[in-house]
């Protein structure tokens with residue numbers, strides 16, 4: 440497998456237009472990392488739920504992670520460090536992100552012993568062979584992507600996991616109207632995250648491949664329905 444972070448001869452994958460235009464302030468600008476790479480801030484953005492959502496995602500992946508694990512997109516805060524703690528001696532973790540600035544930031548957060556593969560690549564078009572990983576994690580990525588990119592990202596995550604492997608997703612979900620955060624979140628998401636309301640209006644399963652090569656997602660809601668955790672298992676054959 441090519442790891443773009445280390446394969447200098449491979450030209451960098453282009454930054455998708457939606458990321459450069461919509462999220463330059465959060466991820467692309469070098470100052471973004473300096474502003475947002477604070478545990479308390481990412482926790483605040485998730486209304487104090489970062490640790491709970493992180494741990495739920497890790498638990499859905501498994502207590503001890505043998506074999507190979509893919510984290511699709513870097514995340515501010517300590518998600519990857521905590522994921523590393525579950526990787527067994529015989530295990531391996533790769534993180535793919537399209538922004539070199541985010542992969543460099545990840546490298547600074549990890550201990551030199553961590554041995555995490557950093558891959559510069561686009562989640563909607565991975566330069567990774569089918570069936571490479573035992574499992575994959577998408578943590579608050581899908582709501583940031585336009586529908587067509589989201590559809591391809593889901594197809595790619597399912598393609599690169601082995602038959603019987605699982606894809607774990609944590610992201611936004613439409614809460615009950617009685618949730619006191621319903622209207623504040625409508626304002627925040629409509630202002631800052633133009634694609635996020637898709638996840639309020641549709642089930643993630645609507646963007647899954649039509650080939651049915653997976654078992655129907657197992658979905659859990661939390662924080663009054665504002666967040667969802669999905670586990671999708673790829674069929675054996």
Ligand SMILES: C[S@@+](CC[C@H](N)C(=O)[O-])C[C@H]1O[C@@H](n2cnc3c(N)ncnc32)[C@H](O)[C@@H]1O
Pocket residue numbers: 455458466481511512513514515516535536537538541560561562563578579580583588
């Ligand atoms: C996982 S999401 C958001 C996570 C969360 N809000 C946080 O605290 O970081 C952010 C990451 O997704 C990456 N990203 C967005 N679109 C991508 C794509 N098409 N391919 C790979 N990475 C992508 C961005 O570069 C950024 O590092």
